Amino acid sequence: MDFDPETTLSRAGQTLDSAPRGDGTSSHSPASHSIEPAGRTNGTSSPRPSSSPRTTLEQTLADLDGGAGAVACSTGRSAMAAITHLLDADAHLICGRECSADTAQFFSHLDERGTLSVSYCDPSNLQALTTALRPTTAALWVETPSDLHLRIADLDALSEFADANDLLLIVDNTVLSPVAQRPLDLGADLVVYSSIQRLNGHSDVTGGAVVAQSTARAEALDSIADAYGLYASPADSKLILRGTKTLSVRVQQHEKNARSVVYELDAHPAVNRVFYPGLRTHPGHKAARRQQDGYGSLVSIAVDETVNINALFRAFNVFSVGQARGSVESTIEHPASMSRASSPHAPHEGATIPPNLVRLSVGIESTDDLLHDLEQAFDTARAPETEPARPPQPVQTRT
Incomplete structure (x- = not known):
């Protein structure tokens, strides 16, 4: 059954099955658990988690954003790193000019090392975006609202531009969260989050996440996260998942x-x-x-x-x-x-x-x-x- 976001979030990690289960989706025994109706127990009274905190968090985020899959990473930058590994070594990326300081610092590091070529442009100016295109341009990265002046990127227009130029459209949705904006519905290919901000909401954990529109890209990101050890830890995933409930x-x-x-x-x-x-x-x-x-x-x-x-x-x-x-x-x-x-x-x-x-x-x-x-x-x-x-x-x- 499809639920509204409020219900999906409040029940994140809970699975209605025939066995007692933990409502906390923890790597340890949860503090509370559901009791099965009389005659429906399987002979044990011990609660058990329905899945690991990380995989539950990933499924929750994928459901909220309407994606085919998600990968929960240890930090926002590790989520960015996972995305850049989808691109060829000589690829060029266009990034919205008013991106966050962390994003700019990460891209500047890759650009200076020759790992990824990055240029910056106003994403609301399609003519400027066209001028910035190169034969190796593979992706367009935007934050909306932007970091300093809260500029808005028109995702419908950028989706058309990306499709016309065979670009991967990547949207940083950290500021709003999937509750307030679903970029995948507007044509984005990937959505990225710094989980320490809106998703967690309590300043007590680091994390990042990427949600993919297609199953193929979700599986590719999962392989990259596995190969480079980018996954979020069970403890951090549990805290982020707990934060999403509210x-x-x-x-x-x-x-x-x-x-x-x-x-x-x-x-x-x-x-x-x-x-x-x-x-x-x-x-x-x-x-x-x-x-x-x-x-x-x-x-x-x-x-x-x-x-x-x-x-x-x-x-x-x-x-x-x-x-x-x-x-x-x-x-x-x-x-x-x-x-x-x-x-x-x-x-x-x-x-x-x-x-x-x-x-x-x-x-x-x-x-x-x-x-x-x-x-x-x-x-x-x-x-x-x-x-x-x-x-x-x-x-x-x-x-």
């Missing part, structure tokens, strides 16, 4: 809070611009509304020059300063001095990352507490300070 309700609360934060910031005198696909003024709003089932909880803002960035980051009480995104806790980051400072090869639109750009990952805390924290932080940061302004140097408690 994914749907978390996504709803994340977005509820994000909308309130966006409306507050959009009217705030200390904020020059808000970048959020849910705003009608966002350039990608129409595409987002068409291809997404929500707008996510990442929000970027351009703060006014009257705001002391250093004072702003010191003033928060609820928002934590850090680069973690998609977790239940709200975080705030200054990309120019944090994530992008640690990845000097990250491509971007201009010569530098805008120094007034601030990115928020809105969590599931009390909406009123989040709004109050923003208000008091901006009030503090706009007050005159005796010490000179300097780039923020936050203590990062999460990565």
